[in-house]
Amino acid sequence: MPINFSKPLIWKDGILEILDQRRLPEEVIWISCLTPEDVAIAIKEMAIRGAPAIGVAAGYGVALASNPISAIEVLKNTRPTAKNLFYALDKMKKGIEEKKDLLSLAKSIEAEEEKRCLKIAEYGLSLIKDGSSLLTHCNTGPLATAGIGTALGPILLAKDMGIAIKVFATETRPVRQGSRLTMWELKKADISAILIADTAVGYIMNKGLVDAVFVGADRIVKNGDTANKIGTYQIAVLARFHKIPFYVVAPSSTIDIDCPGGNKIVIEERPKKEVTTFNFDCLNPAFDVTPASLITKIITEDGIFEPQKITEDYRE
Amino acid sequence: MPINFSKPLIWKDGILEILDQRRLPEEVIWISCLTPEDVAIAIKEMAIRGAPAIGVAAGYGVALASNPISAIEVLKNTRPTAKNLFYALDKMKKGIEEKKDLLSLAKSIEAEEEKRCLKIAEYGLSLIKDGSSLLTHCNTGPLATAGIGTALGPILLAKDMGIAIKVFATETRPVRQGSRLTMWELKKADISAILIADTAVGYIMNKGLVDAVFVGADRIVKNGDTANKIGTYQIAVLARFHKIPFYVVAPSSTIDIDCPGGNKIVIEERPKKEVTTFNFDCLNPAFDVTPASLITKIITEDGIFEPQKITEDYRE
Numbered sequence: 001m002p003i004n005f006s007k008p009l010i011w012k013d014g015i016l017e018i019l020d021q022r023r024l025p026e027e028v029i030w031i032s033c034l035t036p037e038d039v040a041i042a043i044k045e046m047a048i049r050g051a052p053a054i055g056v057a058a059g060y061g062v063a064l065a066s067n068p069i070s071a072i073e074v075l076k077n078t079r080p081t082a083k084n085l086f087y088a089l090d091k092m093k094k095g096i097e098e099k100k101d102l103l104s105l106a107k108s109i110e111a112e113e114e115k116r117c118l119k120i121a122e123y124g125l126s127l128i129k130d131g132s133s134l135l136t137h138c139n140t141g142p143l144a145t146a147g148i149g150t151a152l153g154p155i156l157l158a159k160d161m162g163i164a165i166k167v168f169a170t171e172t173r174p175v176r177q178g179s180r181l182t183m184w185e186l187k188k189a190d191i192s193a194i195l196i197a198d199t200a201v202g203y204i205m206n207k208g209l210v211d212a213v214f215v216g217a218d219r220i221v222k223n224g225d226t227a228n229k230i231g232t233y234q235i236a237v238l239a240r241f242h243k244i245p246f247y248v249v250a251p252s253s254t255i256d257i258d259c260p261g262g263n264k265i266v267i268e269e270r271p272k273k274e275v276t277t278f279n280f281d282c283l284n285p286a287f288d289v290t291p292a293s294l295i296t297k298i299i300t301e302d303g304i305f306e307p308q309k310i311t312e313d314y315r316e
Numbered sequence: 317m318p319i320n321f322s323k324p325l326i327w328k329d330g331i332l333e334i335l336d337q338r339r340l341p342e343e344v345i346w347i348s349c350l351t352p353e354d355v356a357i358a359i360k361e362m363a364i365r366g367a368p369a370i371g372v373a374a375g376y377g378v379a380l381a382s383n384p385i386s387a388i389e390v391l392k393n394t395r396p397t398a399k400n401l402f403y404a405l406d407k408m409k410k411g412i413e414e415k416k417d418l419l420s421l422a423k424s425i426e427a428e429e430e431k432r433c434l435k436i437a438e439y440g441l442s443l444i445k446d447g448s449s450l451l452t453h454c455n456t457g458p459l460a461t462a463g464i465g466t467a468l469g470p471i472l473l474a475k476d477m478g479i480a481i482k483v484f485a486t487e488t489r490p491v492r493q494g495s496r497l498t499m500w501e502l503k504k505a506d507i508s509a510i511l512i513a514d515t516a517v518g519y520i521m522n523k524g525l526v527d528a529v530f531v532g533a534d535r536i537v538k539n540g541d542t543a544n545k546i547g548t549y550q551i552a553v554l555a556r557f558h559k560i561p562f563y564v565v566a567p568s569s570t571i572d573i574d575c576p577g578g579n580k581i582v583i584e585e586r587p588k589k590e591v592t593t594f595n596f597d598c599l600n601p602a603f604d605v606t607p608a609s610l611i612t613k614i615i616t617e618d619g620i621f622e623p624q625k626i627t628e629d630y631r632e
Contacts, residue, residue: 183592229515231516234517283484
């Protein structure tokens with residue numbers, strides 16, 4: 001592992017410690033999870049977030065349970081959009097059926113995701129030109145993955161290899177993962193990073209300040225359509241309009257081969273209070289779907305794919 | 317005047333009372349301005365904002381001065397982008413040269429803007445279909461104009477005439493004029509209004525929820541390019557991509573016939589602390605420029621114009 005990074009969760013003496021990302025960057029507070037219900041609450045309320053990290057946390061959540069089968073049901077009903085949650089729970093379910101040691105299995109899910117991230121970073125690196133300016137949305141670094149990150153992985157690796165890069169991070173309203181988490185991670189890695197409001201994406205693209213967009217994914221379906229943090233779709237449209245490449249970076253655990261197209265993905269509606277503290281009506285979708293036609297390439301730990309063909313290579 | 321609306325400023329007994337819009341909607345607090353400097357601070361710090369309202373306030377600011385010529389200089393150096401500020405100050409300057417009563421002149425600027433808003437609303441109304449859903453950005457209602465509004469004017473008039481409409485208001489980060497001011501004004505007018513994060517614009521357009529976009533303007537230049545609140549440009553790109561009409565609604569006092577194109581407009585950079593309270597680097601442009609080619613029509617008090625031809629009709 002070439003890069004030091006912080007983990008969003010640590011298993012220690014039979015307890016899952018989860019870093020409360022809602023309090024970052026002001027406070028570094030850990031939540032001690034003793035039961036699957038504790039983990040479910042941490043996922044639902046976004047103390048831990050990021051598709052791969054949610055999957056890893058859910059694995060440990062099952063390992064904490066006295067009744068692992070019912071724990072799977074509890075953990076399933078936390079957040080509907082990220083495929084990785086269901087990927088990890090399916091693995092745990094199979095482990096229960098095969099009478100495997102559930103803690104070892106949870107640990108292996110974490111180790112796998114860490115390895116995937118590193119491979120992803122290496123593939124993604126090949127798409128980063130020296131001296132280029134990249135735009136990213138939401139948070140896709142170590143905090144989101146339990147590894148070095150998905151979309152942020154190639155960026156961290158580029159910095160480590162001495163490649164000159166500049167990163168624009170969107171604030172990512174309503175939960176501000178960009179201004180709170182991505183800027184924090186980029187600063188720790190000593191990467192030149194500039195925060196912008198979500199309203200300024202078109203402005204910086206129009207000024208020629210963005211050479212490529214790197215984003216993560218919560219679910220990539222059969223035809224290559226990709227669900228990710230709300231705002232991703234409009235960034236893809238803006239990238240297409242300004243002729244800027246738009247890369248989706250995700251582990252294979254994000255791929256949902258059984259879902260035929262983006263219109264079948266369940267989009268989570270989050271509480272209105274995330275957008276407004278006033279008594280106003282509000283629509284607060286947590287994710288949106290970017291059609292494959294707006295994605296330049298999808299990068300997984302297995303390589304760099306044409307979006308429309310992504311699942312052909314995963315269908316064996 | 318068919319609609320009751322709140323004024324963002326009131327002249328009373330030799331004092332200009334300015335409603336502090338930074339505190340809305342939680343608190344209704346008025347700032348008593350006794351000098352041009354008081355007015356300049358209120359404009360610079362956005363206690364009063366909105367291109368037409370800024371112009372009106374600046375007129376009264378000059379009327380408050382013991383040295384009106386130096387007051388013009390102070391008021392000029394508050395916010396660079398909105399044309400209306402310079403329009404009003406030019407009128408006041410001419411008034412000084414012609415030895416006019418400056419208070420009457422300031423009052424006439426306010427009265428003119430109020431009349432313009434009403435005419436604009438009537439022209440804009442002709443573009444609103446019964447049962448349609450409109451998207452607006454930032455705040456362009458009474459608070460922004462000293463009249464019934466620019467982009468919000470036709471919407472308020474439509475409601476008054478019993479035309480069924482639904483309005484999506486963007487939050488408008490970083491200053492949140494949408495979630496604080498526009499939602500407040502729409503609710504007071506009993507209009508069906510839904511707040512969205514700025515990241516959700518593409519999402520609702522893609523779902524077919526938006527029939528037309530109505531925005532205001534801070535400066536419309538000779539070729540029809542239009543500066544407005546940061547985020548306007550990307551909404552125009554998104555509207556074009558989704559084949560949704562995009563209307564710019566503004567009084568003629570916003571038109572800058574001497575500026576040849578959008579690339580010559582000075583874009584104000586606002587303090588970084590508006591976007592982040594943490595010690596992160598940040599780019600915070602307050603406005604962006606929408607090229608005429610992305611605008612469907614420009615509506616002023618004189619009618620509905622082709623964007624590219626807007627200044628031909630104002631050149632006599």
